[in-house]
Amino acid sequence: MGDVRVRIAPSPTGDGAHIGFARTTLFNWLFAKHHQGTFVLRSEDTDAERSKPEYEEAIKRDLEWLGLTWDEFYRQSERSDRHREIAQQLLQSGAAYESYETPDEIQAQQTRAQQEKRNYVYEGKSRLMAEWLAEGGEKAQKAQTQIDVWKTEGRQPMIRFKIQDYAWDEDQNQWISLPKPTYREKLEQNNAVVVPDLIKGDTAYEFENPALGKQGAVVSDLVILRADGTPTYNFAVVVDDMDMKISHIIRGDEHLNNTPKQMLIYAALDMPMPQFAHLPMILDKTKKKLSKRRSEMDVYISNYQIKGFLPEAIVNFLARLGWSHGDQEVFSVDELIQAFSLDTVGLSPAVFDDEKLVWLNAHYIKTGDPIRLAELLRQQLVTDDILSESDAAALPSEKLQETVTLYAERASTLSEMAETGRFLFREDFAYDEKGVEKFIDADALTLLGEYAQNIEQAGDYSVSGMETFTQGFLDRKEKKFKHLAQPARLALTGQTKGAGLFETLTFFEQQNVVKRLQRAIEAWQ
RNA sequence: GUCCCCAUCGUCUAGCGGCCUAGGAUAUCGCCCUUUCACGGCGGCGACCGGGGUUCGAAUCCCCGUGGGGACGCCA
Numbered sequence: 001m002g003d004v005r006v007r008i009a010p011s012p013t014g015d016g017a018h019i020g021f022a023r024t025t026l027f028n029w030l031f032a033k034h035h036q037g038t039f040v041l042r043s044e045d046t047d048a049e050r051s052k053p054e055y056e057e058a059i060k061r062d063l064e065w066l067g068l069t070w071d072e073f074y075r076q077s078e079r080s081d082r083h084r085e086i087a088q089q090l091l092q093s094g095a096a097y098e099s100y101e102t103p104d105e106i107q108a109q110q111t112r113a114q115q116e117k118r119n120y121v122y123e124g125k126s127r128l129m130a131e132w133l134a135e136g137g138e139k140a141q142k143a144q145t146q147i148d149v150w151k152t153e154g155r156q157p158m159i160r161f162k163i164q165d166y167a168w169d170e171d172q173n174q175w176i177s178l179p180k181p182t183y184r185e186k187l188e189q190n191n192a193v194v195v196p197d198l199i200k201g202d203t204a205y206e207f208e209n210p211a212l213g214k215q216g217a218v219v220s221d222l223v224i225l226r227a228d229g230t231p232t233y234n235f236a237v238v239v240d241d242m243d244m245k246i247s248h249i250i251r252g253d254e255h256l257n258n259t260p261k262q263m264l265i266y267a268a269l270d271m272p273m274p275q276f277a278h279l280p281m282i283l284d285k286t287k288k289k290l291s292k293r294r295s296e297m298d299v300y301i302s303n304y305q306i307k308g309f310l311p312e313a314i315v316n317f318l319a320r321l322g323w324s325h326g327d328q329e330v331f332s333v334d335e336l337i338q339a340f341s342l343d344t345v346g347l348s349p350a351v352f353d354d355e356k357l358v359w360l361n362a363h364y365i366k367t368g369d370p371i372r373l374a375e376l377l378r379q380q381l382v383t384d385d386i387l388s389e390s391d392a393a394a395l396p397s398e399k400l401q402e403t404v405t406l407y408a409e410r411a412s413t414l415s416e417m418a419e420t421g422r423f424l425f426r427e428d429f430a431y432d433e434k435g436v437e438k439f440i441d442a443d444a445l446t447l448l449g450e451y452a453q454n455i456e457q458a459g460d461y462s463v464s465g466m467e468t469f470t471q472g473f474l475d476r477k478e479k480k481f482k483h484l485a486q487p488a489r490l491a492l493t494g495q496t497k498g499a500g501l502f503e504t505l506t507f508f509e510q511q512n513v514v515k516r517l518q519r520a521i522e523a524w525q
Numbered sequence: 526g527u528c529c530c531c532a533u534c535g536u537c538u539a540g541c542g543g544c545c546u547a548g549g550a551u552a553u554c555g556c557c558c559u560u561u562c563a564c565g566g567c568g569g570c571g572a573c574c575g576g577g578g579u580u581c582g583a584a585u586c587c588c589c590g591u592g593g594g595g596a597c598g599c600c601a
Contacts, residue, residue: 346537485560
């Protein structure tokens with residue numbers, strides 16, 4: 001498959017990686033790993049308004065947390081000289097030209113389009129001047145005069161890339177046809193630019209031409225360099241992908257319509273095309289594009305981290321969003337790398353619903369390494385304000401591991417584990433009211449009291465030892481286990497649910513058990 | 526409005542012309558296990574958007590509808 005080089009190109013404008021981006025990243029990463037290729041991270045920070053260094057850091061942090069590490073890193077803003085250089089090159093070759101319209105004039109064109117109930121296209125006055133200039137003769141004179149006027153007005157030109165084959169002619173008061181740029185001519189088959197896509201197959205784009213009354217994709221001459229010399233997205237992407245020798249562009253579906261424009265730039269530069277693969281998007285529960293602003297759900301990876309999700313669960317979950325491998329649901333990272341292929345990426349968009357993520361997370365908690373989970377739980381206890389940082393740090397790892405074994409089968413997230421297990425680390429828990437009502441009466445209090453008194457005599461303070469001891473105790477009192485179990489659980493944990501009684505019991509020091517039992521009895525008298 | 530993409534259980538998906546009275550997972554419901562809660566085991570409910578073709582045969586191929594989504598910037 002040659003040298004596989006893929007990239008992801010986030011714009012650092014949000015608070016870290018969100019679900020959709022993480023999924024695209026994962027697919028790129030898996031593709032690179034599968035082919036022993038190179039995975040490039042490129043920060044598209046050319047939007048000076050919205051881009052911030054801390055956002056870039058947040059994205060890196062999230063990707064690292066997920067284990068999606070990159071081989072090379074670039075910052076688009078640091079490449080503007082190169083972008084200008086290529087823009088100049090296009091200018092020299094006649095594929096691009098200087099465009100002098102002011103924002104107000106463009107606005108006016110948009111308004112005009114709206115009034116005439118047609119799609120906005122760039123009317124191409126500067127384009128026409130460029131054509132005339134190239135033509136020479138009288139027209140060129142006229143064009144030069146116009147350009148000189150613009151210049152004396154102090155207008156700073158931006159640079160546009162030639163795509164359209166029409167322009168509005170003011171003199172004739174009508175749309176006129178222009179010759180197609182040669183690279184467009186070369187690229188088109190049956191008057192259409194065909195995007196070959198590894199996932200979608202071929203998509204043909206025929207362009208609109210108002211001069212011919214032809215409907216089609218709305219494509220105007222593309223602004224590639226703003227008046228201030230900064231590049232625009234569609235242009236910078238091509239230059240960067242070209243320079244970075246990207247072999248496969250794997251990105252969201254929403255970019256499919258950009259692809260013909262980008263292909264045209266490759267063609268104008270006479271550069272080889274990368275292969276394209278457009279992934280179906282991820283939708284929110286209302287079936288709209290998953291968005292940071294609109295979607296009323298967690299879209300940030302970091303939020304899932306805070307809620308106690310494991311990175312391997314998220315990776316596994318994300319992998320199965322739009323990709324499948326037969327009936328297999330659970331994949332280790334190595335299995336994913338092994339099995340991943342663009343051939344088995346689906347075509348339809350997937351709704352993001354975290355139900356299955358919760359299940360997967362529970363699975364990974366159940367099967368995970370207790371030593372690692374113990375440390376994660378330690379952090380979670382702090383995150384969830386159950387323990388102070390110093391108290392959490394002081395906890396012995398064994399106690400945390402014990403907690404993990406006690407609750408791994410009962411918790412879907414680390415946060416849930418920390419929350420349901422909070423009584424293990426704190427004395428100030430409340431008793432479940434319904435439970436007290438249901439299980440605590442005079443008999444239960446008496447039994448608990450006697451049990452508390454006897455417990456100190458238990459010789460073997462282990463799970464099995466306590467089981468034997470308790471059975472003996474109950475036999476003497478002629479009581480069944482069910483008479484003791486729930487009252488004791490309530491007294492020790494405040495809850496009517498939880499791990500086995502003896503496992504819970506032996507989690508504590510023997511004296512602490514007595515203390516907790518007595519405290520509960522006092523509270524219930 | 527124009528262009529583009531998509532269409533199987535609530536959700537994620539398998540299916541690439543006969544293996545389909547459509548499979549798995551999740552969610553949900555029931556039963557079992559059980560000191561509680563879970564886990565686990567077993568079972569139930571639940572889908573091929575509609576209409577035309579093509580074919581001996583269509584969830585699968587084609588066309589037309591319908592529905593959903595996306596893109597139409599000096600944002601990325």
